[in-house]
Amino acid sequence: MNNKPIYMDYSATTPVDKRVAEVMMKYLTMDGDFGNSGSRSHYYGWQAEDAVDKARKQVADLVGADPKEIVWTSGATESDNLAIKGVAQFYQKKGKHIITLKTEHKAVLDTCRQLEREGFELTYLDPDSNGILNLDVLKNAIREDTTLVTIMHVNNEIGVIQDIEAIGNLCREHKVYFHVDAAQSAGKVEIDLSKLPVDLMSFSAHKIYGPKGIGALYVRRKPRVRIESQMHGGGQERGMRSGTLAVHQIVGMGEAFAVAKEQMADDIQRITKLKDRLVAGFSDMEEVVINGDLHQRYPGIMNISYNYVEGESLMMAISDIAVSSGSACTSASLEPSYVLRALGLSDELAHSSIRFSIGRFTTEEDIDRAIDLVRSKVEKLRALSPLWDMYKEGIDLSKVEWAAH
Amino acid sequence: MAYGEKVMDHYENPRNVGVLDKDDQSVGTGMVGAPACGDVMRLQIKVDEKGVIEDAKFKTYGCGSAIASSSLLTEWVKGKTLDEASQIKNSDIAEELALPPVKVHCSVLAEDAIKAAIADLKSKS
Numbered sequence: 001m002n003n004k005p006i007y008m009d010y011s012a013t014t015p016v017d018k019r020v021a022e023v024m025m026k027y028l029t030m031d032g033d034f035g036n037s038g039s040r041s042h043y044y045g046w047q048a049e050d051a052v053d054k055a056r057k058q059v060a061d062l063v064g065a066d067p068k069e070i071v072w073t074s075g076a077t078e079s080d081n082l083a084i085k086g087v088a089q090f091y092q093k094k095g096k097h098i099i100t101l102k103t104e105h106k107a108v109l110d111t112c113r114q115l116e117r118e119g120f121e122l123t124y125l126d127p128d129s130n131g132i133l134n135l136d137v138l139k140n141a142i143r144e145d146t147t148l149v150t151i152m153h154v155n156n157e158i159g160v161i162q163d164i165e166a167i168g169n170l171c172r173e174h175k176v177y178f179h180v181d182a183a184q185s186a187g188k189v190e191i192d193l194s195k196l197p198v199d200l201m202s203f204s205a206h207k208i209y210g211p212k213g214i215g216a217l218y219v220r221r222k223p224r225v226r227i228e229s230q231m232h233g234g235g236q237e238r239g240m241r242s243g244t245l246a247v248h249q250i251v252g253m254g255e256a257f258a259v260a261k262e263q264m265a266d267d268i269q270r271i272t273k274l275k276d277r278l279v280a281g282f283s284d285m286e287e288v289v290i291n292g293d294l295h296q297r298y299p300g301i302m303n304i305s306y307n308y309v310e311g312e313s314l315m316m317a318i319s320d321i322a323v324s325s326g327s328a329c330t331s332a333s334l335e336p337s338y339v340l341r342a343l344g345l346s347d348e349l350a351h352s353s354i355r356f357s358i359g360r361f362t363t364e365e366d367i368d369r370a371i372d373l374v375r376s377k378v379e380k381l382r383a384l385s386p387l388w389d390m391y392k393e394g395i396d397l398s399k400v401e402w403a404a405h
Numbered sequence: 406m407a408y409g410e411k412v413m414d415h416y417e418n419p420r421n422v423g424v425l426d427k428d429d430q431s432v433g434t435g436m437v438g439a440p441a442c443g444d445v446m447r448l449q450i451k452v453d454e455k456g457v458i459e460d461a462k463f464k465t466y467g468c469g470s471a472i473a474s475s476s477l478l479t480e481w482v483k484g485k486t487l488d489e490a491s492q493i494k495n496s497d498i499a500e501e502l503a504l505p506p507v508k509v510h511c512s513v514l515a516e517d518a519i520k521a522a523i524a525d526l527k528s529k530s
Contacts, residue, residue, distance in 0.1 A: 310443055312468040316408065316416065336443065347441035384422055384472065386447040386464040387440060402439030403517075 005322045006366045010207075010359030011156050011184060011301050012324060016252070017209035017360075023255045024211065027051060027248035037245045038236060048247045055254025059203065062257040063182075064192035065218050071237045072250055075215035076183035077107040079202035080150075082217050082241065083179040084111045086227025087148045087200065088120055091177070095145030096120045099138065099176075101162075102342040103127055104152050108181055112150075121145075129344050130293035131160035139170060148177045154185035157339040157355060158292030159301030161189060168197030177225055183207055183215075187260030188268070188298055193218060199225045205249070209360060210256030214249035217241075267360055268299070274358050274367050275299035281371030285378070287391070291340060291353060305345070305353040306374070308388040309381040314354060317377035321370050324355045348387060348397060408469055409503040415473035420480050423462040425449040433526025437517040444471040444511065448518035450482060450490070452526065458482050458490060463518075470508040474498050474515040487523050 007015075016024075026032045027048070037052045039045025056067040073079045088098055100112050102124050112122045123141045127133050133151060142149070149171050151162050164180050171178040179200040182191060187208035193201065201218040205211055219225055219240065233242030260267075279302070282288045287307035306314065311325035336350035345353075356370065382388040390397060408416070427434045431452050438445040444467030451460040461479040465472045477498060482490045498504075498512035 308466065310467050310471075312443070313416070313472060316469045336441075347439075347443075351440065351443045384419060384464055385466040386436065386445055387466045389424070389464060397440060402441070402445070403437050403521075 003320075005320050006369060007322050008356045008358060008362065008366065008370060009322045009324055010362070011159075011355065011357035013206050013212065014209045014359055015361065016206075016211055017256060017259055019259055020210055020252050020255045024248045024252040027251050033247070035247070037247055038234065048245075051247055051251050052245055055250045058254035058258040058261075059216055062187060062191070062261045063201070063203075063218065064194040064196075066221065069193075069218050069221055071217045071219055071240050072245055073215045073217055073241055074213055074246075075206070076105075076181060076202045076204035077215075079204075079215050079217040080105070080107040080179075080181055081111050082227060082230050083200040083202060083219075084108065084148065084150055085115065085230055086240075087177050087179065087225065088115050089228035090226045091147040092120075095143075095147045097123070097143050097146040099123045099125065099141050099146060099149045101125050101127060101133055101151050103131060103155055103157075103339045104150070105156055105181055105183070108150055108152065127342060130296075131155060131158050131291070131339075131343055132293055132296060133162055133167065135163075135166055135170060138167060142170075142174045142176060146174070146176050148179060150179040150181070152181040152184075153191075154182075154189060154298045154301070155292070155339065156184045156301070157337060158303040158343070159184075159297045159299070159357075160292040161185070161296050161298055163296075164198060165196055171199075172197050184301070185298065187257060187264060188300060190264075193220075200227075205253035205256055208256050208260050211249050211252040214246060214253045216253070263360070271358055271362070272299045274362055274364065275302060277364065277367045278302060278356060278358070278371065281367070282375070285375065289349060291343060291345065291349075300358050302356045302358075303340075303353055304356065305340075305349045306378045307349055307352050308385045308391055309352050309378050310385075311351055311353055313381055314352075314374075314377060317381065318354075318370075318373045320373060321366075323357075323370075325353060346398065411477075411502050412469055412473040412504070415476040415502070416469040419463075419472060419476040421460075421462050421476065421483075422464060424464065425451055425460065425462050430529050431526075433522040433524075433529070435518040435521030435523075435525060437521055438467070438471075438514050440466070443467060444514060446471065446475050446514055446518045448475060448478065448515075448522045450519075450522050450526065452487065456486055458485050458487070467511065467514075468508070470502065470504055470511040471514060473502055474504075474511045475518065477501060478515045478519060482519060487526070490519055491523055493519060 033047040035044030035048035037048040060067040183204040291303040340350040463475040495512040495516040
């Protein structure tokens with residue numbers, strides 16, 4: 001395709017940074033370091049092991065961890081599974097109650113559902129309408145038999161940042177382990193695990209210009225957290241995650257995290273400016289709502305509802321930009337985004353949302369193009385929308401009796 | 406998901422978008438669907454003295470397939486008697502637009518809309 005759409009879906013995935021791809025290529029072929037890092041008896045193994053050690057340090061350095069606290073996984077989904085099931089199972093004699101948030105990623109929520117089927121008790125907390133977890137709500141949910149709280153850092157759909165320091169302190173006070181899904185925040189928001197009261201943290205490479213298929217789990221050593229392994233075999237990663245290490249993926253993740261450490265301040269400054277430009281572009285439009293807290297957020301993820309316009313038809317109209325929608329009309333369920341519903345959004349607003357996620361390679365021209373396109377198409381679709389007519393006539397849509405199907 | 410050519414055509418150039426006077430005795434209005442499900446269709450028909458549909462207008466909140474289904478429907482019903490119009494099946498619409506299975510409900514909604522518009526018109530006489 002010659003005229004590729006403008007990419008504004010960085011929270012789905014990011015392109016691999018060229019610097020990262022170049023490093024990865026050195027760990028695949030005969031003339032590179034292709035060895036198995038577990039081969040302790042020869043040169044090829046040692047080279048691979050050195051590369052893995054370096055990457056482990058690069059990942060640890062970005063987040064203020066000790067390299068020994070980093071366990072390689074296949075991605076944030078596996079990290080979430082390993083952390084949550086691992087702690088739940090290891091400490092089940094102490095208790096079988098786990099607390100999470102309704103706006104978590106499916107990798108967390110579905111893992112929790114599985115534990116429920118295995119006899120654990122789960123509490124799914126509601127965030128406030130701005131997407132932020134209220135500490136009192138969490139405090140009231142913690143019980144004698146609670147072993148784990150799992151709350152994400154940056155939300156993948158709406159970009160709000162949870163106060164993981166305060167949540168972690170509360171968990172420490174009650175002697176409850178605390179896991180954080182940081183797939184969307186590592187390299188984008190400051191994380192210093194040498195100070196943060198967090199016991200386990202999930203990372204992904206492909207959300208921060210690294211390759212897909214590789215992630216890591218931070219497992220704190222002091223005070224020590226124990227987890228039941230979920231993958232059994234050769235005992236790699238100190239028994240926590242067996243399997244031959246994917247050296248080329250690992251060096252890619254290491255390089256991506258090293259680049260992120262170097263560029264984070266610049267990236268955030270640029271992305272904040274672009275976000276402001278995007279928001280300003282819609283500020284004079286009627287019935288446009290930014291979902292999630294306006295201040296406690298990562299600026300690279302903006303979820304905006306264009307009321308009375310259905311998200312999927314809007315996405316279709318703006319196919320020159322690659323974004324995602326909170327409307328799930330594409331799935332069989334017809335249910336709008338569970339994250340937006342958890343904020344208490346009306347069905348219309350939830351169905352009318354577009355997620356713009358901007359990143360390292362987004363330009364001002366991209367933003368301007370997106371604004372022009374969205375504005376004109378929203379106008380067109382509102383002219384087509386019976387709901388917009390009703391709104392203009394002053395009819396309260398929540399009081400209409402719909403013939404649901 | 407990729408859309409079929411006919412869906413794209415109706416979506417890009419929707420036919421008969423608009424509003425008829427719902428209080429007119431010769432106008433029937435059908436409003437179906439719900440915002441919760443992500444689609445709401447309003448279909449209006451106007452009949453002449455002989456009971457033939459002389460005009461049809463629609464507005465739809467929904468995905469591209471829902472918009473295309475209602476646009477196509479307005480084309481089909483014009484010139485038809487109420488009896489003929491009530492014979493239109495959702496499967497005809499789905500077939501004409503080559504809707505994938507997950508989008509068949511859009512054509513069902515269109516069939517509901519024309520039935521509701523006819524019922525509204527009949528309730529006026």
